[in-house]
Amino acid sequence: MNRVSTATAGFCGHCGEPFDGGSGPTSDVHGRCGERLAMEPPRYCTACRRRLKVQVTPTGWAAECSRHGVLAP
Amino acid sequence: MTTQATVATSDEASDKILVDARQQVLEKGIGLTQEQLEDVLRLPDTALPAALQLAHEVRLKHCGEDVEVEGIISIKTGGCPEDCHFCSQSGLFDSPVRGVWLDIPELVKAAKETAATGATEFCIVAAVRGPDIKLMNQIKFAIDRINEEVDINIACSLGMLTQRQVDQLASWGVHRYNHNLETARSYFPKVVTTHSYEERLETCNMVKEAGMELCCGALIGMGESLEQRAELAAQLAALEPHEVPLNFLNPRPGTPLENQGIMDGKDALRAIAAFRLAMPRTVLRYAGGRELTLGDLGTREGLLGGINAVIVGNYLTKLGRPATADLNLLVDLNMPITELQKTL
Numbered sequence: 364m365n366r367v368s369t370a371t372a373g374f375c376g377h378c379g380e381p382f383d384g385g386s387g388p389t390s391d392v393h394g395r396c397g398e399r400l401a402m403e404p405p406r407y408c409t410a411c412r413r414r415l416k417v418q419v420t421p422t423g424w425a426a427e428c429s430r431h432g433v434l435a436p
Numbered sequence: 437m438t439t440q441a442t443v444a445t446s447d448e449a450s451d452k453i454l455v456d457a458r459q460q461v462l463e464k465g466i467g468l469t470q471e472q473l474e475d476v477l478r479l480p481d482t483a484l485p486a487a488l489q490l491a492h493e494v495r496l497k498h499c500g501e502d503v504e505v506e507g508i509i510s511i512k513t514g515g516c517p518e519d520c521h522f523c524s525q526s527g528l529f530d531s532p533v534r535g536v537w538l539d540i541p542e543l544v545k546a547a548k549e550t551a552a553t554g555a556t557e558f559c560i561v562a563a564v565r566g567p568d569i570k571l572m573n574q575i576k577f578a579i580d581r582i583n584e585e586v587d588i589n590i591a592c593s594l595g596m597l598t599q600r601q602v603d604q605l606a607s608w609g610v611h612r613y614n615h616n617l618e619t620a621r622s623y624f625p626k627v628v629t630t631h632s633y634e635e636r637l638e639t640c641n642m643v644k645e646a647g648m649e650l651c652c653g654a655l656i657g658m659g660e661s662l663e664q665r666a667e668l669a670a671q672l673a674a675l676e677p678h679e680v681p682l683n684f685l686n687p688r689p690g691t692p693l694e695n696q697g698i699m700d701g702k703d704a705l706r707a708i709a710a711f712r713l714a715m716p717r718t719v720l721r722y723a724g725g726r727e728l729t730l731g732d733l734g735t736r737e738g739l740l741g742g743i744n745a746v747i748v749g750n751y752l753t754k755l756g757r758p759a760t761a762d763l764n765l766l767v768d769l770n771m772p773i774t775e776l777q778k779t780l
C-alpha cells in the first residue's frame with residue numbers, strides 16, 4: 364500500500380488512534396485494525412490523523428488526505 | 437452439477453420439515469410460509485447440509501444454473517440524514533466515513549471496469565433519504581454517458597422516491613431499482629426511526645408498477661429474532677421482488693450497532709437456505725458482509741445452497757473479495773455467468 368509507511372506513521376489508518384500509546388505493545392491495540400484494513404480502505408491519514416476522503420469502486424479504491432494528498436492501494 | 441441427492445439429516449423431525457419443503461417448493465414451486473421458515477431456521481447443524489442441498493436444487497430447477505453478476509458504486513457517499521442504525525453513511529453518527537461525491541468520468545470508468553468482469557448490472561447508489569433535483573440531473577447525465585460507452589444494464593438505489601421520480605427513472609431506462617426492506621416490519625422501528633416501513637414499501641410498489649425490476653434486500657444479524665428473520669423472508673416473498681440481495685451485518689464503528697457482534701456462520705447459511713425456500717424463483721444475491729460472516733468457504737457453500745447472484749468486487753464503503761476470486765469460483769462450480777440482455 365502506498366500509504367505513509369507504518370514505521371514512520373503516527374496513527375492507525377483504521378481507527379485513527381496513535382500507534383504508540385506510550386505503554387504496552389502496540390500490536391495488542393491495533394491487531395484487529397490490521398485485519399480490518401485487509402477488508403476495508405483506511406479512513407484516517409496515518410501521518411496526521413485527518414479523516415480521508417475515500418472512494419471505493421468495484422475494482423479498487425482511492426483515499427485522499429487534504430494535507431498529504433492521494434493514497435491508493 | 438448434481439440435481440438429485442438426498443442428504444441424511446439423522447433426525448426425524450428435521451427429515452419431515454425437509455421432505456415437506458421438497459414437495460412444496462421443489463416440486464410445486466410454492467414458497468414456504470412464515471411458520472415453515474421458522475422451522476427451517478431452527479434446523480440443527482446436522483440438517484444444514486440437507487437444507488442447503490434442497491435450496492440448491494430449488495434454485496437449479498426454478499432459476500437455472502446461471503449466476504448474475506453485478507457491480508455497485510456510490511455516487512454520493514456519507515452524510516445521509518437518515519438514522520439506519522447499521523449504516524456508516526448516516527450523518528447522524530460519529531462514523532469515520534466522510535462525505536464524498538464521485539464525478540461522472542470516474543463513474544463511467546467504474547462502469548467499464550465492472551462490465552469487463554462479465555457483470556451485467558451496474559448499480560449507482562446514493563446515501564440520501566431520497567433524491568433532489570441535483571442528484572436526479574446527475575443520474576440522468578450519468579446514465580446517458582454510461583449508455584454511450586458501456587454495454588451494461590443500469591440500476592439505481594437513491595432512497596425513497598416520489599411518483600414523478602419513479603416515472604423519470606423508468607423513462608431514462610433504469611433497468612432495476614434497489615430499495616431494501618432491511619429487516620422485518622416488527623423489528624424495523626428498532627433499527628430505523630427517521631422513516632417507516634410503510635414508506636419503504638410505497639417506493640417498492642411504485643417501482644414495480646412503473647415496470648422497473650425491483651431489487652429489495654435484507655440485512656440480517658442485527659439482533660432480530662429467528663422468528664423475525666422468518667417474518668422478513670415472508671414479507672419479501674409477498675412483495676415478489678425480482679431480486680433479493682442478502683446482507684449480513686458488518687458492525688460499523690460509531691454506529692449504534694457497532695457492538696452487535698458478527699452473526700454465526702451456520703445461522704447465516706440456514707438463512708440462505710430459508711430465503712431460497714421462501715422465494716423459489718427470485719434472484720438471491722450474495723451482498724455485503726459475507727466475507728466476514730462466512731469467509732471463503734461460505735461463499736462456495738452459499739452458491740451451492742440457493743444463492744444465484746453475486747456482487748462482484750468491492751461494496752460502497754468496504755472491500756469485497758477480489759472479483760477474480762468469485763469469478764474463478766464460478767468456473768470451478770461450473771456455473772455460467774448470466775449474459776447481458778439489454779432491455780433498453
Ligand code: SF4
Pocket residue numbers: 516517518519520523524525526562563564565595
Ligand atoms: S438511508 Fe441508506 S445511506 Fe441513509 S442511513 Fe439509511 S442505509 Fe445509510
Ligand SMILES: [Zn+2]
Pocket residue numbers: 375376377378379380392393396
Ligand atoms: Zn487502530
Ligand SMILES: [Zn+2]
Pocket residue numbers: 408409410411412413428429430431432
Ligand atoms: Zn494527512
